[in-house]
Amino acid sequence: MNHENIISQRLVIIPLTLYIHFPWCLSKCPYCDFNSHVLSDEKAIASYVDSLLVDLEIEARTHKGSELSSIYFGGGTPSLLSANMVTKIIQQISKSFTFKPAIEITLEANPGTIDLKRCEEFQHAGINRISLGIQSFDDEKLKAIKRIHDAKQALAAIDVVKSAGFTNFNLDLMFGLPGQSIADGLKDLQAALNFMPPHLSWYQLTIEPNTLFAAVKPSRLPHSEKLWEIQQAGQDFLSKMGLKQYEVAAFCRSAENTCRHNINYWQYGDYLGIGAGAHSKITAINHSVKRYWKTADPRVYTQSEDFIEGEEIVATGKIPLEFMFNALRLYQPLSYGLFQERTGFTIDSIKTQLQSAQELGLIELADDSIVTTKHGKNFLNDLLEIFL
Ligand code: SF4
Structure with missing residues (x-):
């Protein structure tokens, strides 16, 4: 990256x-x-x-x-x-x-x-x-x-x-x-x-x-x-x-x-999760993304003190790909502005993947947004794999 x-x-x-x-x-x-x-x-x-x-x-x-x-x-x-x-x-x-x-x-x-x-x-x-x-x-x-x-x-x-x-x-x-x-x-x-x-x-x-x-x-x-x-x-x-x-x-x-x-979720917003197995995602002011999750077994959860089972800081290079993996589920143009706002990266950071997807006819690139084609919607898994 x-x-x-x-x-x-x-x-x-x-x-x-x-x-x-x-x-x-x-x-x-x-x-x-x-x-x-x-x-x-x-x-x-x-x-x-x-x-x-x-x-x-x-x-x-x-x-x-x-x-x-x-x-x-x-x-x-x-x-x-x-x-x-x-x-x-x-x-x-x-x-x-x-x-x-x-x-x-x-x-x-x-x-x-x-x-x-x-x-x-x-x-x-x-x-x-x-x-x-x-x-x-x-x-x-x-x-x-x-x-x-x-x-x-x-x-x-x-x-x-x-x-x-x-x-x-x-x-x-x-x-x-x-x-x-x-x-x-x-x-x-x-x-x-x-x-x-x-x-x-x-x-x-x-x-x-x-x-x-x-x-x-x-x-x-x-x-x-x-x-x-x-x-x-x-x-x-x-x-x-x-x-x-x-x-x-x-x-x-x-x-x-x-x-x-x-x-x-699909627009890579932040969320807090409470309850057994619930996941949270929080973006810091410097754009680093932290995920943490609660103890999944409800019986163990009710006896827990801080409820947290695990946490991770998402590798910086993975953030743009995570964004795309979620946002491509939505059937609406995906603005470069939203990508930048939620990930802290410019759209150029995924230029190679976007070009591959465009060459395969899975997306079209407009001036300000990414548009998934009908072919891209029908073969969403192929499209998502490009960003895996
Ligand atoms: S067990 Fe059935 S009702 Fe309960 S969460 Fe799963 S699908 Fe829903």
Whole structure:
């Protein structure tokens, strides 16, 4: 990496978000490689929340007064938290951090764990966006991936989220489910669109190592050609229905409905993570990037004193490549200004990689931005590999 391309001092504030990990679920889905565990004793929730509050207090010592642009309760199944607990956590956050006007505060919820009262209470606690793990509206498919809910509960969950007054919500749906045809995939999307969701996450079922499905592969998984056809048909359908794809798996009805929390990750913003296994990334004034992560096992986490399991300073030369690896997921022109602001490097620092990508037809270089071509979007892994 040529050091002429380094900008010595950071001139702007990099946006900061907060992620709160809740590791418990009612059962473990066989495809899930998240840090999630079956809740065997309800008492574990209260002691976990106590630890979260201490973890938060420790983070606040270093970042007191910093402005948060979003907060995200992810999991696991954070809708197993009581509204009182959510209130307590948000109040504690507000004592140490300032909230950006119109801050986005998301809570992930699963059908079967919420009702109208609970949703209203979450809203009262300060949650203003719900992300619902629907995955499919087809009972046979839900059974095949061993979700705890059925289609009826999925429909009811969306109803209660809307009835509680949430205008900003996401529906998570999967494709590539066992036995799924193109028509099945489109039927799921249509069922979701009947609720006019402001945001959809539509992602492929993948078999990850160390999951139950990796040990016992489900039968009738669509082969790669079929997956491609389902994906193309689904993307065309969503586009015709007025949803804009702004990331590999994310679709929104309008620019206000993008998930700002996730966009911050993809734009190489900073984030704090509290909870078991949560990761943080902080950029110093001299542009050095520190990552650290919390103890992953929730039982060990609740007995820990400082919660930190590991940390690293990202090698300076890796920063521009890390930025590209994240930002290329976004389906929007990538400005040279943002690259410079977030990495501390001029765009010339990745000139060789950009030229290779351009020669392969994966990107186009405009005067002020990088534009991923259709070919680049279709072969994103090839594009990302150039920056590995
Ligand atoms: S509900 Fe979500 S986090 Fe929990 S096991 Fe299933 S996929 Fe994983």
